[in-house]
Amino acid sequence: MPWQGWAAVSYVGLFEMGITFVLWLNALRLTRNTARISNLIFISPFISLLLLATIIGEEIHSSTLAAGTDCLWLARPAMEKQKKACHSVTGKAY
Numbered sequence: 158m159p160w161q162g163w164a165a166v167s168y169v170g171l172f173e174m175g176i177t178f179v180l181w182l183n184a185l186r187l188t189r190n191t192a193r194i195s196n197l198i199f200i201s202p203f204i205s206l207l208l209l210a211t212i213i214g215e216e217i218h219s220s221t222l223a224a225g226t227d228c229l230w231l232a233r234p235a236m237e238k239q240k241k242a243c244h245s246v247t248g249k250a251y
Contacts, residue, residue: 192240199232 188194202225209215 196236196240199229199236202228 184194185191206217206221206225210217
């Protein structure tokens with residue numbers, strides 16, 4: 158594999174996987190309620206799309222938004238379950 162390939166693999170491993178995973182673990186450790194933080198994982202693809210469109214000008218197709226919305230809709234049961242868990246831990250809705 159050429160050095161450019163190794164550089165790309167290293168970038169993805171270090172930044173897109175390594176550092177973000179450490180930040181996510183720290184957020185979970187610092188919160189009093191992990192269910193509240195865990196729900197953020199569902200909006201991260203949309204934030205990524207927004208950043209891609211804003212920072213590097215990538216075109217976001219309507220099919221991408223439709224698929225993302227479908228995934229979010231399918232994730233609703235898991236989000237409701239986490240919301241109920243959050244409510245049972247804190248005693249208040251969020």
